[in-house]
Amino acid sequence: TQLLEQSPQFLSIQEGENLTVYCNSSSVFSSLQWYRQEPGEGPVLLVTVVTGGEVKKLKRLTFQFGDARKDSSLHITAAQPGDTGLYLCAARVDSNYQLIWGAGTKLIIKP
Amino acid sequence: NAGVMQNPRHLVRRRGQEARLRCSPMKGHSHVYWYRQLPEEGLKFMVYLQKENIIDESGMPKERFSAEFPKEGPSILRIQQVVRGDSAAYFCASSLKDVEFNQPQHFGDGTRLSIL
Numbered sequence A: 001t002q003l004l005e006q007s008p009q010f011l012s013i014q015e016g017e018n019l020t021v022y023c024n025s026s027s028v029f030s031s032l033q034w035y036r037q038e039p040g041e042g043p044v045l046l047v048t049v050v051t052g053g054e055v056k057k058l059k060r061l062t063f064q065f066g067d068a069r070k071d072s073s074l075h076i077t078a079a080q081p082g083d084t085g086l087y088l089c090a091a092r093v094d095s096n097y098q099l100i101w102g103a104g105t106k107l108i109i110k111p
Numbered sequence B: 001n002a003g004v005m006q007n008p009r010h011l012v013r014r015r016g017q018e019a020r021l022r023c024s025p026m027k028g029h030s031h032v033y034w035y036r037q038l039p040e041e042g043l044k045f046m047v048y049l050q051k052e053n054i055i056d057e058s059g060m061p062k063e064r065f066s067a068e069f070p071k072e073g074p075s076i077l078r079i080q081q082v083v084r085g086d087s088a089a090y091f092c093a094s095s096l097k098d099v100e101f102n103q104p105q106h107f108g109d110g111t112r113l114s115i116l
Helices: none
Strands: A005-007 A010-014 A019-024 A031-037 A044-049 A055-058 A061-065 A071-076 A085-092 A105-110 B005-007 B010-013 B019-024 B031-037 B043-050 B053-056 B065-068 B075-079 B088-095 B111-115
Touching: A005 A085, A010 A019, A019 A085, A019 A105, A031 A071, A044 A055, A044 A061, A071 A085, B005 B088, B010 B019, B019 B088, B019 B111, B031 B075, B043 B065, B043 B075, B075 B088
Parallel strands: A010 A105, B010 B111
Antiparallel strands: A005 A019, A019 A071, A031 A044, A031 A085, A055 A061, A061 A071, A085 A105, B005 B019, B019 B075, B031 B043, B031 B088, B043 B053, B065 B075, B088 B111
C-alpha cells in the first residue's frame, strides 16, 4: 500500500516567517502534485513536479521533488495570512490515473 | 461558469434513505472522478468514469454505492440505505482528455453529506 505522509500536520506561524512542509513516501512516484484547499471548497492545483530533483517556483512558494521521486517539499517565504489553508500532496504511480493523497498540512498564518 | 459544479452543497439524510450527488464537469471534459474526504484526512479515490462507461470503481464500496455518467446530463454518485459512516465530503473532479500522464484534474467544491 502506497502511503503519503505529510508533516507537520498542523502549523501556525506569524506573518512574515518562512516555513517548509513535507510530503514523504517509501514508494517511487511518476509525478507529484501539491494542492491547496480552503474550508468549504475543493482542492486547487498549485503545481505538478515530474523529474527527480525538480524545483518549481510560484511567487513565494518553492516546490521540490526529491531526487529519488519519493518525497517533496513546499517552502513558503514571508508567509501571508492569505496563505492560510490545507496543503495536500497527491501522487501518481506509473501512469495510473489514480491519485494517492496525503492527509494534508493545516497552515495558519497569523497577522 | 466554467468550473466543476456539484450539487447539492449540503445534503442531510436519515439512516436508510438514499443520497444522490450530482457533478457537472467543466465544459468539454468527458472524464469524471469521485473522491471522498473525511475530516482531517486526505481524499480517497472512489471511481473514475468516462461518458457512459465506468473505467475504474476499485475505490467504491461494492454495496450501496453506484455511479454513472450518462451521455447527457451530470454524473451521479448514488448511495443507497445510507449509514452514519457515509457522512463525509464527496468531491468530483474532471479532466479534459484521455487518461494521460499528469493530466490535471479540476475539482468542484464538494457535497457535504450528513447522516442523522
